[in-house]
Amino acid sequence: xxxxxxxxxxxxxxxxxxxxxxxxxxxxxxxxxxxxxxxxxxxxxxxxxxxxxxxxxxxxxxxxxxxxxxxxxxxxxxxxxxxxxxxxxxxxxxxxxxxxxxxxxxxxxxxxxxxxxxxxxxxxxxxxxxxxxxxxxxxxxxxxxxxxxxxxxxxxxxxxxxxxxxxxxxxxxxxxxxxxxxxxxxxxxxxxxxxxxxxxxxxxxxxxxxxxxxxxxxxxxxxxxxxxxxxxxxxxxxxxxxxxxxxxxxxxxxxxxxxxxxxxxxxxxxxxxxxxxxxxxxxxxxxxxxxxxxxxxxxxxxxxxxxxxxxxxxxxxxxxxx
Numbered sequence: 441x442x443x444x445x446x447x448x449x450x451x452x453x454x455x456x457x458x459x460x461x462x463x464x465x466x467x468x469x470x471x472x473x474x475x476x477x478x479x480x481x482x483x484x485x486x487x488x489x490x491x492x493x494x495x496x497x498x499x500x501x502x503x504x505x506x507x508x509x510x511x512x513x514x515x516x517x518x519x520x521x522x523x524x525x526x527x528x529x530x531x532x533x534x535x536x537x538x539x540x541x542x543x544x545x546x547x548x549x550x551x552x553x554x555x556x557x558x559x560x561x562x563x564x565x566x567x568x569x570x571x572x573x574x575x576x577x578x579x580x581x582x583x584x585x586x587x588x589x590x591x592x593x594x595x596x597x598x599x600x601x602x603x604x605x606x607x608x609x610x611x612x613x614x615x616x617x618x619x620x621x622x623x624x625x626x627x628x629x630x631x632x633x634x635x636x637x638x639x640x641x642x643x644x645x646x647x648x649x650x651x652x653x654x655x656x657x658x659x660x661x662x663x664x665x666x667x668x669x670x671x672x673x674x675x676x677x678x679x680x681x682x683x684x685x686x687x688x689x690x691x692x693x694x695x696x697x698x699x700x701x702x703x704x705x706x707x708x709x710x711x712x713x714x715x716x717x718x719x720x721x722x723x724x725x726x727x728x729x730x731x732x733x734x735x736x737x738x739x740x741x742x743x744x745x746x747x748x749x750x751x752x753x754x755x756x757x758x759x760x761x762x
Contacts, residue, residue, distance in 0.1 A: 443612040444563045446762065448506025448605035451730040452497035453484040453717065460595070467591035474595050479693025483598030483718030485583045490524045492533040494601035495579035498726075499534060502603035508573060510538040513605075515574040516545040517562055519554025519722040521631075521751075522580045523547060530579060544571070551629070552689050552750025553619065554578055554722030555602070556758060560617040566608045574606040578722035585631055587649035596691075597650065598718035602726025612761075615743075616676045618668065619756035628656040629751040661691060661749045665699040668747045668757040676759055680705055682743055683759075687732060689748035690714035690724045711737060721750065738762050 459482050460471035474480055486494070495518060503510060518531040529547035534540075550557040555578035562574040579601035588594045606613075624630065632648040665688055673679065686709060688696050693714055700707045711732050720727060725748050732738040740762055747757035 442567045442569050442608050443610060444566045444614050445607050445609040445611045446604060446613040446760065447607050448502045448504070448508065449603065449726065449730040449733055450498045450501025450503070450505055451600065451602040451727045452494050452501065453600045453727070454486040454489055454494070456485050456487050457482050458485045463595050466588060467594060469591050469595060477694070478596060479712070479714045480595065480718045481715045484600060486581050486599040491520055491522050491579050491581045492524050492530045492537070494581065494599065495530055495534055495577045495603070496537050498579065498601035498603040499538060499575055499577060502575065502605050506605035508605055510540050513538070513540050513573050513575045514543045515562060515565060515571045516540065516543065516577070517558040517574065518547045518577045518579060519550065519558040520547055520579050521549050521551055521554070521721060522582055522584055534577070550750070550754045551752050552691065552719070552721045552724060553748040553752065553754040553756050555725045556617065556746070556748050556756040557619050557754070559604070559614070559758060560619055560756070562606055563614050563617060566606060569608070572608050575603060576606060577601060577603045578724070578726045580721040580723045582650070582719070582721055585650050590649065592654055593650055593652055596719045598720050600717055600720035600723040600727050602723050602730055604726055604729070615759040615761060616672055617756065617758040618671055618675070619754070621752050621754045624751065624753045627651070628653040628660070628753070658692065658695065660753060661695045662698045664749050664755040665695060665747050666702040668755060669699070669703060669745055672745055672757055672759045678743070678759060683709070683745050684742040685709055685711055685732060685738055685744040687711045687725060687728045687744060687746040689750065690717065690728060691719050691749070724748065733762070
């Protein structure tokens with residue numbers, strides 16, 4: 441039987457750090473308001489690096505950690521909602537820049553749950569026996585799609601990339617993955633695209649930005665985070681006490697704190713780095729996993745759960761043995 445082993449992780453953030461004090465100067469907000477309602481203190485905003493640049497740096501670090509050359513990768517999946525271009529995809533740009541052969545490479549869009557979706561796809565494709573080594577990335581430059589005059593969203597989103605190298609092997613690192621979607625017809629979290637055309641006319645239109653109904657998204661996230669953990673435990677037979685750490689999507693510290701309370705899980709075992717990075721969408725989970733590893737919060741052989749939720753609406757999670 442083919443299993444999926446995790447053999448490397450890596451992450452990268454732009455050097456430019458933006459504190460809450462900056463937003464006090466451009467919108468009607470305050471450092472105290474942002475910190476108490478989101479947990480965010482700083483975030484990294486790219487000045488001259490696009491999504492593929494962040495993804496490339498994270499991928500190089502993951503390959504180094506795996507001690508694997510790019511030539512041995514035969515599958516690249518990049519989760520992103522902020523590609524460099526509509527076409528080509530970030531994954532295809534990475535294939536050339538990394539020096540991989542003419543392999544399968546594609547992007548997926550499941551918003552903040554994107555990395556979990558990509559991980560599930562890679563796990564199944566490796567399990568088929570047709571692929572040997574996969575590079576899975578979550579990368580975003582959300583600042584491109586952020587309206588910095590909208591105080592409800594501009595303080596939240598930031599830029600980052602995280603990557604993971606998977607291989608077909610004897611150890612099953614990924615114990616279980618679940619993914620879900622419920623179409624957001626109400627538009628609670630949405631960004632418009634090009635409009636349909638009438639009479640073959642191209643109408644000038646303002647560039648779209650991310651719009652969010654924060655109250656509804658908060659209600660959704662606080663419900664699905666603990667529900668997903670319980671679902672994963674029920675499907676695997678594990679208990680909360682078996683988990684060394686829970687790494688949730690870093691959208692809002694109050695959501696993470698609420699989940700710990702509902703689950704009666706030790707808050708100290710809920711990984712948090714939103715204070716330093718903000719909400720980096722599909723990059724959030726792989727960035728946090730890599731950082732937890734480097735900090736010694738996760739060691740080889742330890743068991744953790746990861747959960748994400750976002751636009752779509754999408755949500756999902758995994759139980760993983762590092």
